[in-house]
Amino acid sequence: MEDFSWKRITLALIGIVVVAALICGIAFGAEKGLLAIAGITGIIFLFILGVYALGWVAILIHELGHCVAALLCGFRICAVLVQGTAVYWNRNYSKGGCKFSSYVYALKENPTKSQLTWFTLGGPISTIIALVVSYWSYVEMPTSGEFLVKSMIFLFCIINLVLTVSFGFSFKASGGDGDILHAIWTDPEKVIRTMHQWAVYENNVNLRPRAYSDEFINTFFTEPVTHAIYHFWKAMDGDNIDLAWTHIQAAYLHGKADPELEDSGAVFYEMAMYAARFRQDQQLSDEAFSLATASFHEHRNRIGAEMARAYAFGGKADAVSMAKRAVIEAQEKESSPAMVAHATEWYERIVPEARS
Numbered sequence: 372m373e374d375f376s377w378k379r380i381t382l383a384l385i386g387i388v389v390v391a392a393l394i395c396g397i398a399f400g401a402e403k404g405l406l407a408i409a410g411i412t413g414i415i416f417l418f419i420l421g422v423y424a425l426g427w428v429a430i431l432i433h434e435l436g437h438c439v440a441a442l443l444c445g446f447r448i449c450a451v452l453v454q455g456t457a458v459y460w461n462r463n464y465s466k467g468g469c470k471f472s473s474y475v476y477a478l479k480e481n482p483t484k485s486q487l488t489w490f491t492l493g494g495p496i497s498t499i500i501a502l503v504v505s506y507w508s509y510v511e512m513p514t515s516g517e518f519l520v521k522s523m524i525f526l527f528c529i530i531n532l533v534l535t536v537s538f539g540f541s542f543k544a545s546g547g548d549g550d551i552l553h554a555i556w557t558d559p560e561k562v563i564r565t566m567h568q569w570a571v572y573e574n575n576v577n578l579r580p581r582a583y584s585d586e587f588i589n590t591f592f593t594e595p596v597t598h599a600i601y602h603f604w605k606a607m608d609g610d611n612i613d614l615a616w617t618h619i620q621a622a623y624l625h626g627k628a629d630p631e632l633e634d635s636g637a638v639f640y641e642m643a644m645y646a647a648r649f650r651q652d653q654q655l656s657d658e659a660f661s662l663a664t665a666s667f668h669e670h671r672n673r674i675g676a677e678m679a680r681a682y683a684f685g686g687k688a689d690a691v692s693m694a695k696r697a698v699i700e701a702q703e704k705e706s707s708p709a710m711v712a713h714a715t716e717w718y719e720r721i722v723p724e725a726r727s
Contacts, residue, residue, distance in 0.1 A: 440489050596635055656680055
């Protein structure tokens with residue numbers, strides 16, 4: 372949906388430019404028309420860039436308000452994201468959130484209702500302050516030669532106003548401050564319980580899978596496919612190959628029953644890997660790999676399946692090459708030493724020759 376929206380916006384902008392080019396060409400002639408369309412394109416580009424930059428700053432101010440409130444209330448700040456960019460990140464915590472998320476993640480043992488309220492209100496309060504300051508600057512700034520700057524400040528003022536109204540105080544807005552405030556006022560115990568659950572999750576997420584407790588998996592991964600695949604990873608990382616087979620079978624059956632489930636792609640690739648490397652079952656490996664590639668074109672588990680199939684069914688040299696490359700990529704991309712070690716051992720277990 373996100374890609375589709377951006378595609379529509381891009382096509383709309385191209386359409387505007389083309390129409391403007393035709394109008395300018397008819398009105399001014401070909402040469403002057405080209406100059407005119409170049410100017411229009413530049414203005415559109417600068418406008419989009421300015422809106423994005425000002426929006427980013429506006430969101431940053433909003434999130435910094437949450438940070439200040441959190442620190443004043445005794446919270447420990449773990450992460451600050453603005454449009455998917457990590458402004459601050461404690462490496463003990465996972466990099467969650469979607470590509471364009473903006474939030475402050477903070478923890479505190481047994482926070483009070485008032486502390487939760489002020490932490491949540493910090494963002495809208497800072498946005499209102501920024502709104503007042505930006506409007507005051509707009510009014511007080513000298514007019515001569517400052518039209519562009521004043522216009523940009525006024526646009527910044529509007530963006531802050533929209534953020535405040537849309538996300539600051541709109542109740543039942545998905546994930547918005549108003550939604551959180553509503554939850555705090557109606558069921559503060561649930562909010563505190565959720566914070567504690569996420570504290571457990573974040574403190575476990577950068578551990579090796581073999582260190583996951585059953586309670587952790589059972590609490591956070593209740594959907595059948597995800598539940599089984601996490602138990603599979605734990606068993607594999609603990610060298611319990613037979614127990615891993617039990618879990619991957621269960622996950623595979625659930626995934627085949629509903630291929631649209633979020634982790635079905637991982638399950639199919641892992642089954643293709645396991646069936647090839649540890650059971651030498653080419654028929655099952657082929658079936659699982661076909662399911663994976665039919666439903667999920669790309670997945671981080673794909674490389675494990677490919678190297679295992681090459682190793683088991685001919686092509687060991689290719690498998691060794693893939694494994695060594697995968698180890699290097701894991702060392703470059705994984706976010707914690709624990710996960711680097713896990714990924715490295717995982718690929719080297721599939722292809723033992725990669726250790727040399």
